[in-house]
Amino acid sequence: MLTHIVIWKYRDDVEQFAREEHVNLLRRLRNIIPEVQSLSVGFDMLFLPRSYDTGLVVIFADRAALDAYTAHSEHIKVAEFGRSISAHVASVDFID
Numbered sequence: 001m002l003t004h005i006v007i008w009k010y011r012d013d014v015e016q017f018a019r020e021e022h023v024n025l026l027r028r029l030r031n032i033i034p035e036v037q038s039l040s041v042g043f044d045m046l047f048l049p050r051s052y053d054t055g056l057v058v059i060f061a062d063r064a065a066l067d068a069y070t071a072h073s074e075h076i077k078v079a080e081f082g083r084s085i086s087a088h089v090a091s092v093d094f095i096d
Contacts, residue, residue, distance in 0.1 A: 001037075001096050002060045004069075007052035009088040018085050019043070019053065025078045026056055032074050035065035052090070066093065 010019055023041055030039035038059040044051045060066045069075055083089060 002062055002066055002093060003096055004056075004058040004060065004066055004091070004093050006056045006082075006089065006091040008054045008082055008086045010053045010085055011087045014085045022078075022082055022085060023054060025081060026054075029058075029069075029075060029078060033069050033072050035060055035068045037061060037065075052088075 008022070023043065026041045027039070030036050036058055039056070040058075041054065041056040044053055044055065058069070060069065
């Protein structure tokens with residue numbers, strides 16, 4: 001099992017509508033990309049100085065499944081949108 005985690009810190013000028021659209025687009029990926037075993041995404045609830053705005057956790061069977069997800073055209077569109085509204089994006093991928 002491979003866990004893929006991504007967090008986004010949105011730019012200050014990004015309106016709530018765009019933030020919600022980003023999360024909705026990410027949620028749709030679970031039904032579009034067959035390699036996704038599970039996908040959870042949501043907004044930060046603590047609002048700490050170290051907090052990011054949105055977090056995503058996706059579970060894949062293996063590295064090949066992650067690679068297929070990464071190359072999928074719908075993921076590419078959502079990833080580009082996320083980068084366009086973010087000041088910073090970070091990720092980690094690990095095998096559990």
